[in-house]
Amino acid sequence: MPAASSIKVMVADDQLTIRALVRGGLQQLGFKDIDEAPDGEEALRQLIVKPVQLIISDYNMPKLDGLNLLRAVRSHEPIKKTAFIMLTGRADKELVQKAVQYGVNNYLVKPFTITTLKEKIEAVFGPLT
Template sequence: MPAAAAIKALIVDDQMTMRSLVRAGLREMGVLDIREAVDGEDGLRQMLAMPVNLVISDYNMPKLDGLGLLRAIRSLPQFKTTGFIMLTGRADGDLVQRAVQFGANNYLVKPFTVATLRQKIEDVYGVLS
């Protein structure tokens, strides 16, 4: 049972409102070390500069989309075990299948509740204490 406070999270989304909602949900669960990125390129830069153990990334973003970010992260050996949850506005089976194929640990469909966010994270890490 990992402690939520031990999780270092990076939220990658081009919409400030969505980043705020995810951040609020993570804080409510007890995750305190939270960083944000405005697109996939920014997210990758931040991962390289200061790695995290959980990435929650939107799929549809400018510059580098969520799948591109996922592929870039998974191509680097030091990030093979980093938790990655794809955030999407559409429950598109093809997108979910591609995300899993590229190494996503889970996906989250917008809009979501804090309970759903917690469940998706616990599916990756086990029950949070």
């Protein structure tokens, strides 16, 4: 049972409002160490320098989308075991199947509530204390 405050998080989304919503939800759940990136390319650069335990990434982003960010994370040894939650406005089967094939831990459909965010994170880490 990890404490939310001990889990480092990267939020990657090209929409500032979504990043702010995710950050706000995470802070309400007790997360303190939260980094942000406006696209998958920037997220990957930051992750290589400062690894985290959880990545929450939008699917649809410029430069490097969420699926390719997931593939890059899974192929980079130091961060390949990082928990990855895909954030998407589309819950289509094909996307979910591809994400599962590439090793996603969970996915979160927009719009989401703090309760849903917590459930998705706890499904990966177990109950947050």
